[in-house]
Structures are given as C-alpha cells and as structure tokens.
Amino acid sequence: MKTELANNTRLTECVIDNFTNPQRDVQDYWIAIYGKNNRLDHNHISGKKNLGVTMIVGLDTEGSRENNHQIDHNYFGPRPTFGNNGGETLRIGTSYQALENSNTLVASNYFDRCNGEHEIISNKSCKNTFKYNVFYECTGTLTMRHGNETLVDGNVFIGNNKPSTGGVRVINAKQTVINNYNVGLTGYRFRGAFVMMNGVPNSTPNRYVQVSESIVKDNTFVNCEHIQLCAGSDAERSAPPISSEISDNIFYNDKKTDLFTVYDDISGIKFENNLTTENIDPGIKTGFVKAEMKLLKNEQGFLIPTSDAIKKEIKISSEIATKENTGVNWYSKKDVAVALNSGKVIKVEQGINTLFDVAQASEPGDIIELVEGGSYLLTKTVQVNHPLTFKTVGTKKATILFERMMAFEIQNGGSLSLENLKFDGAKSPDYAGNSVISTSKNSMIDNYKLFIDNCEFVDLIVNHSFDVVKVSKNTFADTLSIKNSTFKNITGHIAALDKETDDLGAYNVEYLIMKNNTFSDIQGAALRLYRGGTDESTFGPFLEVDHNVFDHVGFGKKNKYKAAMSLYGVQVNDITNNIFTNCEPMEMYLVVGEPIVNVLNNNFFNSEEIKVTGDQKYTIQKTWKVNPNFEAGTYQLSKKSELVGKATDGLDLGIIFKN
Numbered sequence: 001m002k003t004e005l006a007n008n009t010r011l012t013e014c015v016i017d018n019f020t021n022p023q024r025d026v027q028d029y030w031i032a033i034y035g036k037n038n039r040l041d042h043n044h045i046s047g048k049k050n051l052g053v054t055m056i057v058g059l060d061t062e063g064s065r066e067n068n069h070q071i072d073h074n075y076f077g078p079r080p081t082f083g084n085n086g087g088e089t090l091r092i093g094t095s096y097q098a099l100e101n102s103n104t105l106v107a108s109n110y111f112d113r114c115n116g117e118h119e120i121i122s123n124k125s126c127k128n129t130f131k132y133n134v135f136y137e138c139t140g141t142l143t144m145r146h147g148n149e150t151l152v153d154g155n156v157f158i159g160n161n162k163p164s165t166g167g168v169r170v171i172n173a174k175q176t177v178i179n180n181y182n183v184g185l186t187g188y189r190f191r192g193a194f195v196m197m198n199g200v201p202n203s204t205p206n207r208y209v210q211v212s213e214s215i216v217k218d219n220t221f222v223n224c225e226h227i228q229l230c231a232g233s234d235a236e237r238s239a240p241p242i243s244s245e246i247s248d249n250i251f252y253n254d255k256k257t258d259l260f261t262v263y264d265d266i267s268g269i270k271f272e273n274n275l276t277t278e279n280i281d282p283g284i285k286t287g288f289v290k291a292e293m294k295l296l297k298n299e300q301g302f303l304i305p306t307s308d309a310i311k312k313e314i315k316i317s318s319e320i321a322t323k324e325n326t327g328v329n330w331y332s333k334k335d336v337a338v339a340l341n342s343g344k345v346i347k348v349e350q351g352i353n354t355l356f357d358v359a360q361a362s363e364p365g366d367i368i369e370l371v372e373g374g375s376y377l378l379t380k381t382v383q384v385n386h387p388l389t390f391k392t393v394g395t396k397k398a399t400i401l402f403e404r405m406m407a408f409e410i411q412n413g414g415s416l417s418l419e420n421l422k423f424d425g426a427k428s429p430d431y432a433g434n435s436v437i438s439t440s441k442n443s444m445i446d447n448y449k450l451f452i453d454n455c456e457f458v459d460l461i462v463n464h465s466f467d468v469v470k471v472s473k474n475t476f477a478d479t480l481s482i483k484n485s486t487f488k489n490i491t492g493h494i495a496a497l498d499k500e501t502d503d504l505g506a507y508n509v510e511y512l513i514m515k516n517n518t519f520s521d522i523q524g525a526a527l528r529l530y531r532g533g534t535d536e537s538t539f540g541p542f543l544e545v546d547h548n549v550f551d552h553v554g555f556g557k558k559n560k561y562k563a564a565m566s567l568y569g570v571q572v573n574d575i576t577n578n579i580f581t582n583c584e585p586m587e588m589y590l591v592v593g594e595p596i597v598n599v600l601n602n603n604f605f606n607s608e609e610i611k612v613t614g615d616q617k618y619t620i621q622k623t624w625k626v627n628p629n630f631e632a633g634t635y636q637l638s639k640k641s642e643l644v645g646k647a648t649d650g651l652d653l654g655i656i657f658k659n
C-alpha cells in the first residue's frame with residue numbers, strides 16, 4: 001500500500017546481485033524508498049541490466065518529502081551500458097517534484113562501473129547532499145538534473161582514462177560543488193569532468209532550468225580532459241549561467257592544453273583564483289593563474305598536485321568510501337565475467353557437426369582450433385552460450401559451410417570471436433534472410449561482443465538478403481569489430497544494426513569498428529547503424545571505419561537504404577582512408593548530441609555522393625577537409641539543409657554546403 005509508508009526503518013547488509021528481469025525493455029526498480037527517516041546502509045547492489053533505475057527515492061506525497069533519508073556505505077556494483085535512457089543507478093525525485101525538498105543524504109557509497117547511461121545519479125529534487133562517495137570508472141556524471149540547493153562535497157571521481165567517464169553536471173539554482181577530487185576523466189559534452197549547462201528561458205520543470213547562484217570551489221582535476229561551460233547551448237537552451245562562481249579550483253594536466261570548452265556567454269560566471277599547470281590555456285580571460293605543480297601520491301594512494309602556489313591543502317576525507325568499507329563483508333565484490341580467449345584450447349577435427357559438438361561441450365572462454373585447410377559442415381546451428389573463439393592456426397584457413405539459416409547464433413551470455421576462417425554460402429538453404437552470425441531472437445540481457453578478424457566470406461548468394469551479421473531487437477553489443485577480412489559476392493548487408501526503431505534513443509551497438517577490410521559485390525549495405533529519437537541520455541554509437549575498400553556496394557534491389565553505408569544518429573563518425581569504387585552513396589543523418597564527424601582522406605571513384613543531412617547542431621572537427629571557406633566548428637543544420645560531398649577521384653574530399 002503506497003499510503004502506508006515506512007518511517008524510521010533501516011535496510012542494512014543485504015545483497016541484491018543480478019536480480020534482473022530477462023526482458024531488456026521491461027521496466028522495474030530494485031529499491032524504492034518512501035516515507036521518512038529511513039536508512040539504507042552497507043548493502044551490496046550489483047548487476048542490474050534491464051530498463052529502470054536501480055534505486056529511487058520517491059517524493060510522491062507529503063509523507064515522503066523532507067525525508068532525511070540516509071543512503072550510506074552501500075556498494076553499487078557494475079551496471080553495464082544499457083544503450084538507452086533508463087539506466088540510472090540512483091534517482092531522487094522526478095521532474096514533478098523538482099521544487100520539493102527531499103533532504104536526502106547520500107554519503108560514503110562506492111559506485112563501481114555504474115555505466116548504464118550518462119546519469120549515474122539523477123538528482124531531481126531540492127536540498128540533497130552527496131558526500132564522500134567514490135565513483136570508480138563510471139561512465140556519465142552525478143547530474144543535478146532538477147531541483148535546487150544541492151551540495152556535492154568531498155566526492156572522488158576516478159576515470160582511469162576510460163571513455164565517457166565524467167564528474168559533476170550542474171543545472172538549476174543554488175548548487176554547490178566543493179572539495180571534489182577528479183582524476184583521469186575523459187568524457188566530453190554532457191559527461192565532462194565538470195559540466196555547467198545552459199538553461200531554457202522560463203523553463204518548464206522537465207526541461208533545463210538556468211544555472212544561477214551556484215558555487216564551484218576548491219575542486220581538483222588531475223589529468224581530466226574536458227571542462228564544459230554553457231554545455232547544451234542551442235536555440236532552446238539559450239540561457240547561460242548567471243550569478244555563479246568558479247573559484248579556487250586546481251587543474252593539473254600533463255598533456256592536454258585545452259581543457260575548457262565554452263559554448264556560450266560566460267559573463268554570468270565569476271572566475272577567481274583558479275590554478276592551472278603552465279601548459280594549460282583556459283581560454284578564459286580572468287580568474288586563472290598558472291603555476292608549476294608536481295603530483296605526489298598521498299597515503300590513501302591519490303595523486304595530489306603540490307605547489308608553493310597551492311595555499312589550501314588538498315585533502316580527501318577519511319570518511320571516503322572504499323571497496324572495503326562499503327557493502328557487506330560476507331559477499332565477494334570480484335568480477336565473475338569470463339573474457340574471450342581466457343579458457344583452454346580445444347582442437348576440433350573436420351567433418352559434419354564437429355563444431356556443433358565441441359561448442360556444446362565447451363566452457364566459457366575456450367578457444368576452438370580448426371584444422372589448417374580443413375572443411376567443416378554444419379547441419380545444426382552452433383549455439384554460442386558463453387564467450388567462445390573459433391580459429392585456424394596456420395596460413396590456410398579452414399572453411400565452414402552451413403545448411404541452416406545461420407552458422408552461429410549468439411545467445412544471452414555469449415560472445416564470439418572468429419579468426420582466420422573462411423565462410424562459404426554454397427551449402428546454405430534456399431531461403432531469403434540467411435546469415436552467418438545471428439543474435440538470439442529473444443531479449444538478450446547481457447551485452448555481447450563480436451570480433452571478426454582475418455576471415456573470408458564468399459558467395460552468400462543462394463537467395464536474397466543473405467547477411468553476414470544479423471541482430472534482433474533487445475540485443476546490445478558492447479563491441480562489434482570487423483578487421484582484416486574480405487567479403488565477396490553477398491546478397492544482403494554485412495551488418496545492419498537497426499532493430500531499435502521506437503525512436504526513443506535506443507540502439508544496438510556501442511562501438512562498431514571496421515578496419516582494413518575489402519567489400520566487393522555486396523548487394524546490401526556494408527553497414528547500417530541506427531539510433532533514432534532525440535533522447536540525450538546515452539553515449540554511442542561510436543563508429544570507426546578506416547582503411548577499407550568498398551567496391552560495387554549497395555546496388556541490390558532489396559537494399560532499402562540505397563546506400564553503401566547508412567548512418568543515422570551515430571554520435572562519433574570516424575570515417576577515414578577508405579576507397580569507395582562504383583558504390584551507392586554514403587549517407588549520414590546527424591541528430592542529437594552534437595555528433596562528431598571526422599571524414600578524411602576517403603577516395604570516392606565513380607561513386608555516388610556522400611550525403612549528410614540532419615536537423616541538429618553538429619561539430620565538424622578540424623580533420624574534416626571542407627571546401628571552400630568552411631571552417632571547423634559547430635554548425636546548426638536546418639531541417640532542409642544538406643551537406644553534399646562531391647565524388648572526386650582525388651584523395652581530398654571536397655564538401656559543399658547547400659541550403
């Protein structure tokens with residue numbers, strides 16, 4: 001009964017591990033806290049993988065407001081990348097209660113790789129305090145999404161240079177960010193080491209309230225890459241911070257000179273007495289002093305900047321969370337995931353279904369070695385239930401033929417690495433829609449990895465739409481990598497990752513890598529990557545397409561994309577050093593998130609144009625050679641504008657902007 005609330009209770013020394021609904025897109029919370037004066041401490045909460053926040057504080061009625069809850073010394077274990085909004089670890093309030101006081105204390109908790117989405121914590125109410133928490137390799141930020149008078153004091157953010165790791169993101173009024181220590185955070189845009197956002201003028205509670213009367217003081221940033229001011233500035237978010245202060249912070253960096261990105265007017269922020277290493281150019285006129293600094297390891301193991309110019313000692317509280325003083329002492333915090341190639345080597349004879357049998361008997365991480373030059377026929381699909389590697393050792397690849405609609409099916413918990421193998425479609429059934437590798441048709445709650453290296457795929461032509469990789473809705477790849485491989489004579493796509501079509505920000509892969517491959521006579525697209533909608537809660541997809549040759553790609557009648565490569569909503573587009581010969585165009589549709597586009601040194605010979613469209617702001621990096629008078633920077637595309645790169649036979653791609 002929601003009307004009968006728990007008050008003055010304590011939940012302590014409980015473990016919730018991997019208690020996950022197997023259906024990825026079904027929403028639930030694990031812990032919901034209502035009432036007043038409740039304490040949750042020393043719990044171990046790990047491995048939520050489906051839609052929905054791990055822990056919420058609800059403020060629905062008066063009886064749950066000004067609650068003085070205390071959430072302390074909990075161990076929040078790994079939460080993998082969710083690939084959609086709704087992967088937060090903690091949320092306090094909602095936009096409906098943005099102006100209610102919650103008065104919740106979140107202290108000395110350890111957040112270990114809480115990577116669900118870009119809000120590790122989503123603070124959505126007033127007067128909450130976050131103290132002495134550690135965020136270890138978490139992608140995203142502690143986000144002051146709604147509500148005022150938040151105190152973020154004495155927390156530690158450790159990135160270890162992992163991608164998308166961030167610190168604190170400030171929105172709203174009267175926010176205080178002090179004494180936090182940040183190290184090795186690499187995230188940019190909304191997951192920078194520190195982010196202060198632009199607001200919406202007279203914002204409704206569920207958009208972005210302008211930053212005002214906020215203080216950012218005495219924070220330390222060691223080798224963090226991005227400080228983002230007025231982030232999110234666009235036609236709607238046009239109100240920069242006012243009456244705010246950034247002072248007495250220390251910025252140490254031994255490599256990077258340009259940490260600060262300023263997206264709008266910063267005259268409403270008073271900068272005072274911030275200290276930087278001598279190499280840093282803040283690009284902000286006043287309030288920064290350069291000093292010679294050294295790093296010294298303190299007794300807790302943190303690298304602390306030292307200098308005569310630092311007047312106030314940089315201290316990390318003895319109350320700071322550690323893996324040891326959080327959670328329970330009777331339950332292990334060790335990772336249980338098994339990596340690819342970590343098991344034993346099993347040699348498999350050539351023949352019929354020998355691969356199927358050996359896979360059935362295998363254990364996680366095993367490496368299955370095929371006979372050099374051998375021939376393997378599958379009349380049954382190999383079920384990949386755990387991380388498995390198949391490879392030929394030697395120069396002559398083993399050949400795999402298959403009589404079912406797919407050779408390999410990755411099931412929940414599975415990951416697959418294929419090395420030095422040849423796949424031939426000669427024995428495949430005469431059906432439309434075959435594939436070499438497919439994911440389960442059912443929801444896969446565990447993210448998977450797929451690596452294809454030094455393989456050959458030929459004559460997948462028995463019927464139309466024969467793909468190399470086929471994925472299903474509610475599946476998500478952490479990494480899909482295709483390297484050093486050749487693809488010839490194929491009726492379908494090489495990889496179409498486009499099954500999340502609800503346009504709510506979901507997608508099928510985080511990192512997609514295509515390197516040093518040749519694709520020839522491919523009727524479908526070499527790649528289709530799709531992330532629809534305008535949600536800004538996620539990081540990817542990240543795409544790297546480098547040193548490939550595309551020859552006669554995309555002309556099949558069944559290729560509905562009418563493109564050799566079709567990219568929609570991809571956040572980072574690195575497309576470099578490729579040759580497109582006799583191909584359909586490469587298409588890019590740029591949506592939310594100021595996508596980064598690096599298109600450099602591609603040769604388009606006798607091919608269709610590269611087409612770039614979109615209705616959002618996007619960033620052209622310096623490496624995109626543009627022509628003429630089109631400089632690196634951030635641009636707003638109107639709904640109808642179009643960037644068209646003309647096909648040339650030189651190595652420099654000329655880009656012409658057309659409205």
Ligand code: CA
Pocket residue numbers: 085086087088117119122537
């Ligand atoms: Ca979110």
